[in-house]
Amino acid sequence: MFYSCHGAAKQVTGSCHLVRCGDKQVLIDCGMFQGSREEEQANAEPFGFDPGRIDALLLTHAHLDHAGRIPRLVREGFRGRILATSATRDLARIVLLDAARLQEEDAARAERSSRRRGESVQPPLFTLDDAFNALERFSDPVGYGDTVSVVPGIQARFLDAGHILGSASILLNLQDGDQARSILFSGDLGSPGRPILRDPTPAPPADFVVMESTYGDRDHRALPDSVDELYEAVNSTLKRGGNVIIPTFALERAQEVLYYLHQGMRQDRIPARTPVFLDSPMAISATEVFRRHPECFDDEFTAVLRNEDPFAMPNLRFSHDSADSMAINRIEGGAVIMAGSGMCNGGRIRHHLRHNLWREKSSIVFVGYAAEGTLARRIVNGARRVQIFGEDIAVNAKIWTINGFSAHAGRDELLAWLGQNRRRGVFLVHGEYERGMQALATCLTGKGFTVRLPGKHEPILLD
Template sequence: MQNENVGTGDRAGALTITSHGAAGEVTGSCHQVAVAGRQLLLDCGMHQGGDAVKRLQDEQFGFVPRQIDAVVLSHAHLDHSGLLPLLVAEGFGGPIYCTGPTLNLLAIMLEDAANLYQRDLDHSNLRRKRAGRATLKPRYTLEHVRQVLEQCQPMEYHEQEAVFSGVSLRFHDAGHILGSAVVELTIAGEPDRTLVFSGDLGANERVLMRCPEVPERADLVLMESTYGDRDHRSQEDTMGELEQIIAQANNDGVIMMPAFAVGRTQELLFHLGCLYHRGLLGGWHVFLDSPMALEVTGLYDQWLDALDEQDQRVMAHYGARTLQDFLPVLTPTPSVEESMQINRIERGAIIIAGSGMCNGGRIRHHLKHRLWQSRNHLVFTGYQARGTLGRRLVDGATHIRMFGQRYAVKAQLHTLGGFSAHAGRHELLAWANKFEDSPQFRLVHGEPEALQSLANALADLGKRVTVAEQGVTFVPDFT
């Protein structure tokens, strides 16, 4: 492990930060904070991409799990929370601090991830048996997921809690997904020092989410940089394009919308509800064909009071207390039988289904039935990573293979670029500029180009800034 010593001044009880993930990359968020002889983790996320079984079987922590005293979790996305069951399986028994909505989401997401991991591991072991190779044991099980949930200690935004002697914690709304938080750690000393971890910051224009909050002050800010080199298309332009797609389809075919179960699906339901109340969904029926997204949408309804006040007022104006009430033409299809019945519909249907990158889930069955027909539309509302079916389609594939068959790509493809759950470059800079003092910035959670671009922009604003590196221990200088 390398050390990056910056200066020789006040070090607030020898505070050190070691990034074990989301350093020079956007997945695997995990930052080890050592202070006052204790250790805590900011997030414990999994790296994503490639073969999930191989990735988990090869995963090695850069620390001893049983020596970690606490985990502070910014939000429930798996690239920030997905290795918590493995952490527990390898001996971590301390508290996991998060918001209440994050705990509710973890119960859904970690169980789903564990089931998928076990299914893929079973398939892998079957292949290994056939080849005469030794089988693999699971690194963690559903029992470890249950232990994670038991160790969680939910907190409300702005509530202060002592993590351990000399270190207190406060959460602020990050506006990224339901329950997402900006982390504020106050470290007692002469003087006290404040470490802020941005987690993932939301975009100001997004529906349902509140704008990201900024703690009053900080000495050091560990800040995400996902879109540090670019801005997003405006929500107004994005919704204008969606209206055009719906008008163009004109009830003549079916619109398929792959969507992430957490955040994106609920945004789409709200936007479609707005279009419905403007009279722009005449003749259309919306199907939410994702059991996980249905469960998550129920949580958004449960925590409605925690969402954006203006959007709450819009829903209340139409007498809606749930997203389903707000979109009267919505039909949930939780069962396989209900999902299959959608295949009989030839026109006038908008189908929202997972997975968001088309690598699995029910969306693949809808593609099988409709991708080869030119009267249908396929609308991408989220980032499509390299190696995914969604990326191949966005890149212009004329044929794809699914379920052992070859399919022509004849449907009309659209990419809506304004639905990102992350703040764009100018929003990141504006957030960083709102701190009362002039803290140091340590950039994480970004590809190299985005990190460097944001670092340069912050330096131009007179900020002291460094870029985190994988496995490097950073010792901040507060002089």
């Protein structure tokens, strides 16, 4: 029995893990690398395994850095089934089709530019046809707590990870002859005590744990303090006559921020008639998916749903097409504008930054993780000027970084999730190597755990 990490090894994105048991091979996640140009180029590199020999794929959740390379996997020969929760399956459809559309548009744009220069251009990583073919591989959804037979010798149990709608940790029980082992994949873990979703299910006993370490070096600010800061950012910006620009992750973060803006208006903590624009077709579609999956909600949010639409506000406007998006840019002040992508490397947010980043009256409010090499990270780190669409833009707007809204567990929450059960080994993945990953490794080693930081494509014997 072997485990190998083929993405998110000593880095944050591209989660992809392979387990071999006898002659069977099962993949957990197959995500895209995101961040710098160099990191994103890794999406076209060989997987490190033969897609045609993978018997099944288990998907922890629908974020692009966990699901984004699935269409390419199918195009290169994967013919197994994909197992996921019902909500993950619905969100994956939105994410993969949107990613494929962007791949095709970017490739077409690059081809036109290259044709003028007489250069060759790389084809898209995958196409809409590839995405549709990938979606056909999804089998019947798996419920939380259900144990399913994946292939002979491998059983899986999906546990609520509390990260985004439908997210799961996955426990694999492996049997090869007389040898039995168990390995738990945390997926991305959420923070307990949040609205909307239930708390993560604590890690059950397992011989090995593959564990995320995004915030392994620090805890988050308390959520109530973060909500207060969000309201302060909105109110102070509106008083200056500027716009509030919120780079937004379409899945979970957009819905959570909408929820708190709605609550703030109901409680007279921010002006009730403030125009709020959700300028993200994916986030709009994801919000509709949320309404279809009450099985994922905690008791408090379920009670709210019985009496009201928790995402609705008097002046909430959805921007579906590019014309609607462009019209927003004529607003010089007084609006809250939420748009993707959260890391500002693509999507409509770049247009809103181009029109507002140089305005001293406006504010840019970051409520999520910004990977190294992204435009969001450069702004958060204090850049005075940035390039957007080839234009040099001054950073004059007030920059807010509110990390209490993170969908990832902080250090103490990660430790609490893992608990005190002894393990044969803990493998840390999905974190910045010199920050969260090494800090968490030091902490766990001090508590007596055997910790390993897998290298990319490195086979590890589960002995």
